[in-house]
Amino acid sequence: MKTTITKVFGILAISTAFFASCSSDDNGKPSEPGSTFVADPTDFKGTITEGEVTLDASKVYQLTGKIQINSGATLTIPAGTKIEGLAGTASYIAVTQGGKINVNGTAAKPVIMTSGLSTKAAGDWGGLVICGKAPINRVTGGTSTAQSEVADLTYGGTIANDNSGSITYLVIEYAGAAFNSEKEFNGVSLFGVGSGTVFQNVQAIHGADDGFEFFGGTVNTSNLISIGNEDDQFDWTEGWNGTNTNWYGKLDFGKGNRGIEADNFEFGFANTPIANPSITNISLVGPGATADATNFSENSAIKLRRGTKAIFTNVYLSQWKVGADIEHDETIAFIGTALKISNVTFMDVATSFKGKNTAGASADVAAAITEGVSTGAGAGAAKPSWAASWAIGF
Numbered sequence: 001m002k003t004t005i006t007k008v009f010g011i012l013a014i015s016t017a018f019f020a021s022c023s024s025d026d027n028g029k030p031s032e033p034g035s036t037f038v039a040d041p042t043d044f045k046g047t048i049t050e051g052e053v054t055l056d057a058s059k060v061y062q063l064t065g066k067i068q069i070n071s072g073a074t075l076t077i078p079a080g081t082k083i084e085g086l087a088g089t090a091s092y093i094a095v096t097q098g099g100k101i102n103v104n105g106t107a108a109k110p111v112i113m114t115s116g117l118s119t120k121a122a123g124d125w126g127g128l129v130i131c132g133k134a135p136i137n138r139v140t141g142g143t144s145t146a147q148s149e150v151a152d153l154t155y156g157g158t159i160a161n162d163n164s165g166s167i168t169y170l171v172i173e174y175a176g177a178a179f180n181s182e183k184e185f186n187g188v189s190l191f192g193v194g195s196g197t198v199f200q201n202v203q204a205i206h207g208a209d210d211g212f213e214f215f216g217g218t219v220n221t222s223n224l225i226s227i228g229n230e231d232d233q234f235d236w237t238e239g240w241n242g243t244n245t246n247w248y249g250k251l252d253f254g255k256g257n258r259g260i261e262a263d264n265f266e267f268g269f270a271n272t273p274i275a276n277p278s279i280t281n282i283s284l285v286g287p288g289a290t291a292d293a294t295n296f297s298e299n300s301a302i303k304l305r306r307g308t309k310a311i312f313t314n315v316y317l318s319q320w321k322v323g324a325d326i327e328h329d330e331t332i333a334f335i336g337t338a339l340k341i342s343n344v345t346f347m348d349v350a351t352s353f354k355g356k357n358t359a360g361a362s363a364d365v366a367a368a369i370t371e372g373v374s375t376g377a378g379a380g381a382a383k384p385s386w387a388a389s390w391a392i393g394f
Contacts, residue, residue: 035073044083045091048073048099057081057109062116063091063125066151071098074165080109084116085125089177092126092185094151095164097133097192105169105201110390115174122230122255123208126150127175127185132164133157134194136216137239137264137271148191148215149183155191160218162194169201169390176208176230186210187229193219195242201386204229205393210261211249214240214277221247223386227393228252232261233284236308239264239273248377248384250285250394257298259284259320264307269330276309276338283376283384286320289350300325301349302341309334315344316376326355326365335368343372347381 035051045065052074055061063085069075075093077083085091093113095101105111115124129151135142136156145156178184187204188211195218203225204211211226216238226233226249233249233256249259264275284301291299299321304310307330317323323346326332331339332355346352355365378384383394 069099074100076102079106082112086116094129100165103167107389110169124174131155131191132193133159133162134217140271142273161196163196166198171203184209186213191215193217210235230255232258234260237263244279247282259301269307278311280313283316309338312341318347318381323349324353329358342370345374
């Protein structure tokens with residue numbers, strides 16, 4: 001009998017330990033298993049294949065190669081963490097379809113991704129690449145997938161509300177490493193990212209290509225800052241649809257082309273879904289109304305072309321040769337309905353707006369523009385209050 005009781009209690013103890021190890025979260029679901037990936041701060045690279053990896057904010061992570069987060073895995077980066085890229089095109093962070101990244105910065109302690117070189121310069125490392133399952137229009141109809149320009153990962157699909165994680169209070173510096181003149185990283189590249197992804201309070205500064213580029217998808221954004229990136233501050237293509245508030249973009253003199261470059265799709269101007277974002281509260285600051293092509297291939301605040309739609313509200317454009325430039329029949333056809341730039345202030349802008357049809361002849365685009373007194377991102381050309389404690393480079 002004593003032996004039997006001992007066995008029963010032994011079984012109960014084992015059962016209790018088993019159920020404890022399979023603890024449930026508040027929703028009654030089993031907790032996520034840990035990951036076998038080891039994040040080495042002195043040699044931060046590799047592929048996270050399962051579970052969740054959480055970095056240590058007290059350490060500086062030297063990004064010596066790529067970090068790739070595969071489907072089913074999560075990388076969580078706490079407030080105040082610093083990651084330094086060291087290896088040009090080889091060092092970048094990429095989230096695959098089904099993977100997640102949580103950047104949990106705060107206004108007091110943003111997460112910093114920057115160059116780890118002693119003399120820092122644009123293009124020292126790759127950047128952040130996120131690939132989701134939301135629609136793109138490389139094949140009309142929005143059900144196609146494609147391979148990303150950098151990182152060579154699949155993106156696109158049919159899940160409009162796809163969730164690639166949560167990115168808040170992140171500053172990315174000196175990204176944009178180039179493979180060649182046609183293929184280079186941006187500060188942040190969003191490939192088919194879905195509306196279930198949180199993307200807010202993010203800055204891209206002093207990169208070698210675009211600050212932010214949207215390749216299709218449905219992700220919504222707020223409080224984005226793009227300063228001194230050497231191509232466009234913001235760029236979209238492949239049918240991106242998103243709702244956005246508070247964008248601020250500024251060129252450094254002698255570097256950069258446009259505030260915004262926007263296409264529907266380069267090789268199918270009418271491909272669906274048609275790019276159709278809305279942007280409320282935006283400031284774009286240029287290099288000056290007289291800056292010429294010696295330093296800038298095109299000194300324009302907003303370039304809309306190749307069939308994109310767009311709704312802009314409360315717009316402040318300062319120090320540009322051209323404010324708004326609209327091209328191609330498919331784009332011009334949306335003027336007055338799905339293409340509007342409303343309540344816009346032109347401050348020290350040589351030509352407020354212009355346009356050309358597909359044949360290259362001048363087109364009347366005045367109906368797209370409604371002038372007014374605006375504050376743009378919040379303070380005209382100045383630093384907005386929502387950026388006061390965490391953003392840099394104004």
